Amino acid sequence: xxxCVHREGDDWVLQLRVQPRASRDELxxxxxxLRLRITxxxxxxxxxxxxxxxxxxxxxxxxxxxxxxxxxxxxEKTVRIASxxxxxxxxxxxxPPPETQKST
Numbered sequence: 001x002x003x004c005v006h007r008e009g010d011d012w013v014l015q016l017r018v019q020p021r022a023s024r025d026e027l028x029x030x031x032x033x034l035r036l037r038i039t040x041x042x043x044x045x046x047x048x049x050x051x052x053x054x055x056x057x058x059x060x061x062x063x064x065x066x067x068x069x070x071x072x073x074x075x076e077k078t079v080r081i082a083s084x085x086x087x088x089x090x091x092x093x094x095x096p097p098p099e100t101q102k103s104t
Contacts, residue, residue, distance in 0.1 A: 060086035
């Protein structure tokens with residue numbers, strides 16, 4: 001499992017690098033790291049509110065189930081998502097494919 005994504009019970013914890021004022025909102029895999037590009041500017045909590053809305057939509061949960069645990073004022077953030085119903089492709093890409101059995 002990746003260092004930037006891990007599970008704690010039913011919750012998923014993401015470590016993100018956030019890029020504000022991007023041309024579009026997207027969660028993407030950058031090497032073995034998650035990058036979140038958002039259109040909101042980093043002023044007066046607008047970016048954090050935007051992050052919560054965007055991640056809630058991407059993971060199929062209510063906004064109240066997304067919590068920025070660490071990094072409220074920085075670009076490096078730790079976010080907890082309670083019992084997501086959808087796992088975005090960028091997050092799935094962090095996990096190695098299941099090993100296949102070879103017949104001998």
